[in-house]
Amino acid sequence: xxxxxxxxxxxxxxxxxxxxxxxxxxxxxxxxxxxxxxxxxxxxxxxxxxxxxxxxxxxxxxxxxxxxxxxxxxxxxxxxxxxxxxxxxxxxxxxxxxxxxxxxxxxxxxxxxxxxxxxxxxxxxxxxxxxxxxxxxxxxxxxxxxxxxxxxxxxxxxxxxxxxxxxxxxxxxxxxxxxxxxxxxxxxxxxxxxxxxx
Numbered sequence: 001x002x003x004x005x006x007x008x009x010x011x012x013x014x015x016x017x018x019x020x021x022x023x024x025x026x027x028x029x030x031x032x033x034x035x036x037x038x039x040x041x042x043x044x045x046x047x048x049x050x051x052x053x054x055x056x057x058x059x060x061x062x063x064x065x066x067x068x069x070x071x072x073x074x075x076x077x078x079x080x081x082x083x084x085x086x087x088x089x090x091x092x093x094x095x096x097x098x099x100x101x102x103x104x105x106x107x108x109x110x111x112x113x114x115x116x117x118x119x120x121x122x123x124x125x126x127x128x129x130x131x132x133x134x135x136x137x138x139x140x141x142x143x144x145x146x147x148x149x150x151x152x153x154x155x156x157x158x159x160x161x162x163x164x165x166x167x168x169x170x171x172x173x174x175x176x177x178x179x180x181x182x183x184x185x186x187x188x189x190x191x192x193x194x195x196x197x198x
Contacts, residue, residue, distance in 0.1 A: 017056045020046050024067040029077045030174065032084035034064055075134035076188055082131055083155055083177050090159030091173075097163065101156060128152060135188040147184050154180035 023045035027037055039060055043050040057063035070077075090097040100121070104110075108117040119125075125148075132151065133144035158176045161168070170176075 016046075016048065016052065020048070020053050020056055020063070021066050021070045024063050025070045025074065025077050028064070028067055029080040029084065032081070032088055034060075037064065039063070075131065076185070079131045079135055079184065080177070080181065082128070083151070083181060084173075086155050087159055087173050087177065091162065094163040097159060102160065125152075132184055135184055137189050143187070147187055150183055151180055 020042060024037065024042045027041060027045055028034065031037060037060065039053050039057075040050050042063065043053045046053065053063070057066065090101075099106075107119050108115060111120065128151070129141055129144050129148040132148040133139040133141050136143060154176075158173070158180065162170055162173075
């Protein structure tokens with residue numbers, strides 16, 4: 001969840017720009033939709049007025065580009081964005097999701113590939129493990145593997161149950177995503193605290 005901060009006192013341009021980009025990045029990770037992001041919401045989350053945001057970013061597109069670049073440099077928001085994209089894909093393409101993630105005999109043997117060939121999902125799995133590993137204080141694939149597996153199992157369960165049991169009273173996907181990411185967040189440790197502007 002995004003914490004709405006009180007009005008900030010004026011700081012330097014560079015500090016304020018970082019606060020605005022961080023707020024936009026966090027909001028995008030929460031919303032999972034560029035169209036849902038507003039400059040006013042970013043200003044509120046940053047604790048500044050909308051004109052202060054526009055002073056650094058003339059339009060939403062420029063701000064989103066900066067936020068995307070920032071998320072690429074910040075491992076946990078990038079992982080959060082990945083989880084939201086995974087759920088969104090499953091919800092929007094349930095048939096394709098089942099083919100990709102629930103079909104039996106979809107490994108190398110079942111697909112007629114060489115027995116030593118990588119599983120078709122191996123590259124995606126490696127990216128997930130790498131994304132989890134990047135969140136850890138000391139990146140380590142051996143530690144990341146069980147965390148990534150637990151995360152994937154949780155996400156797959158969320159998507160599969162929502163597809164196969166649509167009439168159940170499921171919690172909001174963001175609540176489930178937060179729960180699925182809890183172990184990774186705990187392993188990542190406390191992140192940097194927002195810098196208060198002077």
